[in-house]
Amino acid sequence: MRILSRLAIALLSLSAVAGASSSVRADAAFDRWLAAQWPAAQAMGISRATFERETKGLEPDYSLPDLAIPGKPQKPGAQAEFVQTPAAYLSDKAIASYATRGRALAAQYRGQLDAIERRFGVPGSILLAIWARETSYGGAKLNYDALRVVATQAYVGRRKDEFRAEFLAALKILDEGHVRRAEMKSSWAGAMGLTQFMPTGYLKYGVDLDGDGTANIWTSVPEALAATASLLREEGWQPGKRWAYEIAVPAGFDCTEAEPAVTRPIAAWLKSGVKVADGRRIPPTAMKDPASIIMPAGPFGPVFLTPANYFALKNYNFADLYVLYVGHLADRIEDDRPFARDWQPIALVKTSDLEFMQKVLTREGLYAEKVDGKAGMKTRAALGAYQKARGLPLDCWPTQALLERMKGG
Structure with missing residues (x-):
């Protein structure tokens, strides 16, 4: 706790310096934290030379979302999946455009995709769709230094233990020479490559198709898609079956x-x-x-x-x-067909209001999940149980009218 307090003071003093947001000099506490990671790195077989080279001059990036710095409120990273309506997220125009490009890519990589499906059981269309959603078929720019991201999150993020494992895995990737540090770019959350793997996922699921000793998820389309297929097979993908x-x-x-x-x-x-x-x-x-x-x-x-x-x-x-x-x-x-039924325009209640609804449902024994302000399936089912218990019209949906009913007791 004293270390974090000194960190907060250091940040406050640096905030007056122009341009200090993400380039502030690493403080002594962070240096000590880095040094303390060596035994675990050594146990993973990471060389001292790699550890010294990659941590020398490494600085935390305090501009990242989802940090937990005392006295410095941080905005959590927002995922479109949780803040957009289905109609907005599942835009028919965007999906149709991606589908057109996907058909061209399916023809371009047909031989490799067929080989990946024979090996892992996952159709090429699923893999191409993940590539499109994750990085717009490689068009999205990943501008973050992956090692710096996971080090920052491991040091002062909200999920330190999880990201400490990612930090060590990132060092392992560099130590084994799979990619150069300058090319190991990621999203703000630390996900890397064409189909967005965390460092631990890369080490677990990476696939070397060409026998060069490296699973190249950064610039090799077949190897990035093979890694994705490897993960899906491990997670229970059933060959020859539909997704829905x-x-x-x-x-x-x-x-x-x-x-x-x-x-x-x-x-x-x-x-x-x-x-x-x-x-x-x-x-x-x-x-x-x-x-x-x-x-x-x-x-x-x-x-x-x-x-x-x-x-x-x-x-x-x-x-x-x-x-x-x-x-x-x-x-x-x-097969370029839209959904059989259209998405209707709907209004989402505010996150704070949905948290209130979840708390009411929890209090009444209808909901036992996390209070997170998200209208997931468990929340919607609990709302339906609330409606049934009170003889209300049943639609399992968090409307403003239902919110007002719950506020009224």
């Missing part, structure tokens, strides 16, 4: 059942009145597969039947809108 089906639910469907904990065989959902809405045929071999139903916009948009591959994609990025974007874009690369 767009469906129509029967009148009076209980929206509290639209969450991952409620699973039934696909055949059972169909028997209950669920119908496939996107024209795709469900093969007989998939009828026994367990699946859940999700309603990302409640009653105001498409509804989906989600088998195991949907949740494998969630292990790449936990946000449901991200998974829908990737899955739908993959479908559009193969």
Whole structure:
């Protein structure tokens, strides 16, 4: 705690210096923290020469989001998946444009994509869609020094232990010579390469296709996509299966059942009145597969039947809108059809209001997850349970009217 206090004082004194935001000289406390990482680095087989070379002159970047500096409020990094409506995030215009480019890339890399699918079981269209979503097919600029990012987050971030592992992994990558420091660029959160891997993920899932001893996720499209396929296979991707089906639910469907904990065989959902809405045929071999139903916009948009591959994609990025974007874009690369049902315009209640609603639901024993101000599936199911308990119209959606009802007790 004394170290952080001295850090806060140092930052306050430096704030008056013009241009000091991200180039402030590292303080003695940070230098001591760096030195204390050597035993763990040594235990991982990192050479002393690499450690000294890469940490010499290394300075924290206090301009990064998601830090925890006493006396200096930090803005958390906002993910579009959690602040945009489904209609805005899943823009048909943007997806159609990416699909056109994706078809050209699928033809360009057909041989490599086919080989990756034979090895890992993941279709090329899924991998191309992830590449598009993560870095706009490599067009997004990653301007952060990855080592500096993960060192800063490990030193004064909100998830220090997690990022300490990433810092050590980044040193390991440099020590093994997989990439030069000048080329090891990342996002503000430390994710690297064409399909955005954290350093630990790179070490675990990187794939060397050309036998040069390096999994090049930075400039080699096939090796970046192979790493992504490697991760998805590890996370349970089932070859030959779909990621989801767009469906129509029967009148009076209980929206509290639209969450991952409620699973039934696909055949059972169909028997209950669920119908496939996107024209795709469900093969007989998939009828026994367990699946859940999700309603990302409640009653105001498409509804989906989600088998195991949907949740494998969630292990790449936990946000449901991200998974829908990737899955739908993959479908559009193969067959350029929009969703069967349009996304309707909806208003999102403010984060603080949704936190209030989650606290009410928690108090009433209807919600046991994190109070985070996000309208995830668990929150929406709990809202539906609240509506059912009070005889309110059931839509499982955080409307302003429901907020006012909850404020009234």
